[in-house]
Amino acid sequence: MTTVHKISALQKNVKNIRNICILAHVDHGKTTLSDSLLASNGIISERLAGKVRYLDSREDEQERGITMESSGISLSFQVISNILNSETQKAELKREDYLINLIDSPGHIDFSSEVSIASRLCDGALVLVDVVEGICTQTHTVLRQAWDENIRCIIVFNKIDRLITELKLTATEAYIHIRNILEQINAIMGSFYAGGVMEEDNLKRENKNNTNEENEESEWDEEKEKEIFFSPEKGNVIFASAIDGWAFRIDSFAKIYAKKLGIKEALLKKCLWGDYYLDPKTKKVIGYKHLKGRNLKPMFVQFILDNIWTIFEAVENNDKEKVDKIVKSLNLKILPRDLKSKDIRAVQSTICSTWLPLAQTVLYSIIEQLPSPLEAQKIRLPKLLYPQNIDNVPDQELTENQKKLENALYECDSSEDAPVIVILSKMVDVKPEDLPTNRRVQLTAEEMRENRRRLLEQRKLQLEGQISSQSSGAVPISEVQTLISTENSNSKSEEEKKKKEGTLIGFARIFSGTIHEGQTVYVMGPKYDPMDPTKFCTQVKVENLYLIMGKELETLSSVPAGNVFGIGGLNEAVLKSATISTLTECPSLVNVNMKAPPIVRVAVEPYDPSDMPKLVEGLKLLNQADSCVEVLIQETGEHVIVTAGELHLERCLKDLREKYAKIGLHASDPIVPYRETLSNQPAINTNPFQEYSDDEEENDDDDNDENEKAEKTKTKKDNLPIGTKIVNTSKNMCTIRIRAVPLPEKVTKFLVDQSETIKKIVEHYDNRRKNIASNDEALDEQKEIKDKNERQKFLDELQKLFDEASESSTNIIDSNRQFWKNIVSKIWSFGSKRIGPNILVNNIPDYERIPWCSTSNNDKIEKNSQDIVSVRDFEGSINSGFQIATNSGPLCAEPMMGVCYILENFDINIDINQENNDALSMSTLSGQVISTIKEGCHRTFLEWSPRLSLATYSCEIQATAEVLGKIYGVLSKRHARIYEEDLKEGTQFFQIKSLLPVIESFGFADEIRKRTSGAASPQLLFHGYIVLDQDPFWVPNTEEELEDLGEKADKENVAKKYMDSVRKRKGLFVDKKIVEHGEKQRTLKSK
Incomplete structure (x- = not known):
């Protein structure tokens, strides 16, 4: 039994510490494997391993049978080895104790942020793969996560028993099946390596162009490439059945057969996997080429799998003599009552787990294959310290404190003089009784x-x-x-x-120094910059330190470097994650990449309005404890939580009701975001919303009817191009001509992908303007040059895409192809919120303005533009109107995407500077310009045939042929688009991939499970926004459409249904027929 005192002593020996996490797709056996490891330390019974699910401490985790939160526990393992005594020249037994900090992570895609948290704290990982299902969505994702974090992995092929009991494969067929899966895993790892090399080459090439220095291309290191691959002879592949408690590596069989075959153990280890065969005549190992047509089994099958298959077959056939012979030959100590059990599965499990104990195999592999903190931190931390640099080295010379900090991190220095550096990855809610x-x-x-x-x-x-x-x-x-x-x-x-009163404790790992209870430290947020230590930094006192043992906590007085632990007293200083240090020179190390961004919104309110303070406090605690959830307060005052998916939403609402707010809650229907975009066709209905015509009539009454009529007449006469409108402010003080055109598809995708880059450029521009306004010229020149290069690189790539679009354009605006070629220099702004995938372009004749986010001096432009200086005064108003319009489109007040607005003219019809003018003041006119620009953008948008872009999930389902028809029925009902269907080689499972609208996903998983009787379960990963190619204003027009569908168009317009549902939720006008005289006989009959 592992005790607190024993673990506390082991924490001081950093060489014998292993920090590992278990990663896998959902239901591939992570928590079951954890149970077997816990049983080896006496924490749970061996018979309960796989059933108790010890690390799933939440009630809903036990009910659903899946893990939702990462949880950790510390285990000890003693390795006994033979060493030669140099004095006596005799072999002696050496006992060495190791500490293994184990973190079990979720496999469901909704909780992928928990995987990011686990991988940040660990140096190694066990990646489980179900040998029946093979490589799944999350398997690929966790391998990518491990690669990004520089984590060394061990592959565990789990559920080997299913190959025998379910698929009924022979030993040879099972070997081929496992080999194919291993090849797929190595192909994935190879793609990561190749992608990394190419990315490094691109970055070096860009640096060469920017600095005019010669940089050699990255060499393809074949030796390094071999290191990343998995192979049983290396010892980094385990074959297991976690539910039955047995596992093996080829090392253990190599020791057994080395003496029997008279072959060296090291050589036999290389030959027990792959196309190697034992010649029965010569007793020599031969390759595939020397088979000469003989039907020999590979050595892996002959010496390993055949033995396991024999045990299963003997027990299943109830051959007691053969079972007794096997037990006796393997020298296993098994009670006779266990062998006489009528439960076949229990007998098979007992024999195999006694012969090949899982915990011993896995723990020994962890110690042998995975690095200690002392070894791992030298490899992992350069990327965390200097993520922006190619070679992960500092840009400039370090200060003394920075050098001290860096050396302490690389050496995992646990001395009292070393600076304390801790990564706190998440806050964990702890029940009061568990403290x-x-x-x-x-x-x-x-x-x-x-x-x-x-x-x-x-x-x-x-x-x-x-x-x-x-x-x-x-x-x-x-x-x-x-x-x-x-x-x-x-x-x-x-x-x-x-x-x-519950509490939140930090789930953390110390990388340097020794942290003590009562010590004063600095808590630094994710946005902390050592150059400005006054921001995002708080000084606090450490109240408690804990040893985390699942849901149980044990008090510690201090924790040395290299360990995972819990820390209390930081509730007010930490939001979600933080870096803790005794030096303010320490950079932030907690930028965790979220693989599943939150997408599903729900507004919450208490049943009793007097409970609102409790709800606010509960939302604050939920925001702290859940790394993926976002809590917002909308302009209307509603409290909104944003979650990664339906399951994540259910968990958050349950936690709010039962743990954090502890009040009755009402949750709205899920709010799913949409995007409004344009197609390349003209609008079918030029005035789809009556409210716009109503607004025009009101303007006619308030302002000058004759001027409006003149404007409409002029518009008709001028034959304006499609998507062009001329709009006027009140009393025709300003006349604005604006045009909308759809952006090329590649440009829109590029802008969506580069939103973070645009945000950084805009923030740098704002900071620069503030510094100039305050006459603060103390700027970092290197950072200035880097930001300038980043902006230029972005604009060059954008212009390149526009040039490609102008050459291959096939839409309505072909006549204006040349316009795309010079568009980047005319960009006014991006929208919405200044970073979205919409563009405002300045095309006003003889009006020159500063390029987008340019920090160059604008004196020259001012001198050349004195005659139209009044237009420059409205730049802010024009941009504000554009931002409002793109943030709330005309279809259903959702953000726009892929729209280019071109400002073609801006005429001021009066002299604003004239005294005693009847015109309104400058500030009032600026407000009118904002509303006019917004109205013009909406009108030009509706000149085209508008489209809705739906938020979609990438849906992956594995199922047998018997339930395929039922799955297709559910997918069709929910408007999913199937793009791939394939039979997985060597199995009876079909893999179906489709794109499912998020709005249709609620209740989808439950319906799939009900219709297939639990035989299929979907995995949903956010894919992005896809245009629904259906006009929401479409009605039958042609003779064929009227003949087929009739005037009422009985065919459902899905786009209009989505649009009307959003408009109704937001309280906007909805074009819907209402029964006016419900009491009439004709109306009653139709009902």
Whole structure:
């Protein structure tokens, strides 16, 4: 049994520490494997391994049978080895204890942020693969995550028993099947390596162009490439059945057969995997070429798999003599009652787990294959410290403190002089009863006697005090008892109230130094910059340190470098994650990449309005404890939570009701985002919304009817191109001509992908303007040059895509192809929110303005533009109108995507500077320009045939042929588009891939499971936005359409259904027929 004192002692020996996580697709056996490892330390019974799911501490985790939160535990393992004594020249046994900090992570895609957290804290990983299902979506994702974090992995082929019991494969067929899966894994790893080399070459080439220095291309290191591959002879592949508790590597069989075959163990280890065969005549190992047509089995099959298959077949055939012979030949100590069991699976499990114990094989592999913190930090931390540099080295010379910090990190220095550096990856909610301070402690006999004596003295003093204060002699015993019971109840109620208050502790790992209870440290957020230590940095005192043992916690006084632990007292200083250090020079190390961005929104409100403060506090705790959830307050005052998917949403609402807010909640229907975009066809209905015509009529009444009519007449006469409108402000003070055109598809995709780059450029531009305004020229020149190069690189790539579009354009605006060629220099702004995939272009004649986000001096432009200086005064208003329009489109007030607005003219019809003018003031006119630009953008948008872009999931389902028809029925009902269907080689499973609208995904997983009786379960990963190629305003027009569909168009317009549902939710006008006279006989009949 592992004790706290033992683990605390092991924490000080950093060479014998292994920090590992278990990664896999959902239901591939992670938690079951964890149970077997826990059983080896006596934490749970071996018979309960795989059933108790110890690390799934949440109630809903146990109910659903899946892991939702990462949880950690510390294990010890003793390795016994033979060493030669140099003095006596005799072999002696050496016992060495190792500490293994194990983190079990979820496999469901909704909780992929938990995988990112686990991988950041660990140096190694066990990647489980179900040999029946093979490589799945999350398998590829976790391999990528491990690659990005520089984590060394061990592949565990789990559920080997299913190849025998379910697929009924022979040993040879099973070998071929496993080999194919291993080849797929190595192909994935090879693609990661090749992609990394090519990316490095591109970055070096760009640096060469920017600095005019000669850089050699990265060499293809074949030796390094071989290191990343998995192969059983290397020892980094395990074959297991976690539910049955057995596993093996080829090393253990190599030791057995080396003596029998007279072959060296090292040579036999290389030959037990692959196309190697044993010649029965010569007793030599031969390759595939020397078979000469003989039907020999590979050595892996002959010496390993055949033995396992023999055990399963003997037990299944109830051949007791053969079973007894196998047990005796393997020298296994198994009770006769276990062998006589009528449960075939139990007998198979007992024999195999006794012969090939899983925990021993896995733990030994971890110690042998995965690095200690001392070895791993030298490899992993350069990428964390300098992620922006190609070679992961600093740009400039380091200060003394920075050098000290870097050396301490690389050496995993746990001395008292070393700076403390901790990565806190997430905050974990802990039940009050699980805290060590609230745990009931068994008192000794002496302590109980002392408590009794103290209680009697207190009662005696209370009685004496009451007797002396009263004139009547005696005090009734009942009053004394009432007084004592009241005081006891008050003290108990205070304790109970304190226990009910939960707490958040940090799940962290220390990389350098030794952290102590009560120590003062700096807590730095993800946005912390050592150049400005006053921002995003808080000084706090460490209240508690904990050893994490699943849901149980044990108190520690200090934690040395290289360990995973819990830290308390940081509730007010940490939002989701942080870096903790004793030096302010330490950079932020917690930029975790989220593979599944939150997409599903829900508005929440309490049943009782007086509980609103509790809801706000509960949302704050939820935001801290969940690394993926986002909590927002909308302009309307609604509290909104944004989650990664339906399952994540259910968990968040459950936590809010039961743990954080502890109140009754009402949640709205899921709010799914849409995007509004344009097609290359003209609009079918030029005035789809009556509200626009109503607005025009109101303007006619308020302003000048004759001017509006003149404008409309002029518009018709000028025959403006499609998507062009001329709009006027109130009283025709300003006339604006604006045009909308759809952006090329590749440009839109590029802008969506580069949103973070655009955001960085805009932030740099804003900071630069602030510095210029405050006359602060103390700027980092290197950073300035780097930001300038990044902006130029972005614009060059954007112009390249526009040039390609102008050459291959086949849409309506072909006549204006040349316009795309010079568009980048005319970009005014991006929208919405200045970073979106929409562009505002300046094409006003004789009007020159500063290029987008340019920090160059604009004196020259000012001098050349004195005649139209008044237009420059409205730049902010024009941009604001564009931002508002693109943030809330005309279809259903959702953001636009892929629209280019061209400002072609801006005329000012009065002299604003003239005194005593009847015109409105400058500020009022600026507001009118904003609303006019917004209205013009919406009108030009509706000149085209608009489209809705749907948020979509990439849906992957594995199922047998029997339930394929039912799956297709559900997918068709929910408007999914199937793009791939394939039979997985060597299995009976079909793999179906489709694109499913997020709005149709709610209840989808449950419906699939119900229709297939649990035989299929979908995996949903956010894919992006896909245009729904259907006009929301479409009605039958042609003779054929009228003949087929009739005037009512009985065919459902899906785009209009989605659009109307959003408009109705937002309280906008909905074009819907309403029964006017419901009491009429004709109306009643139709009902």
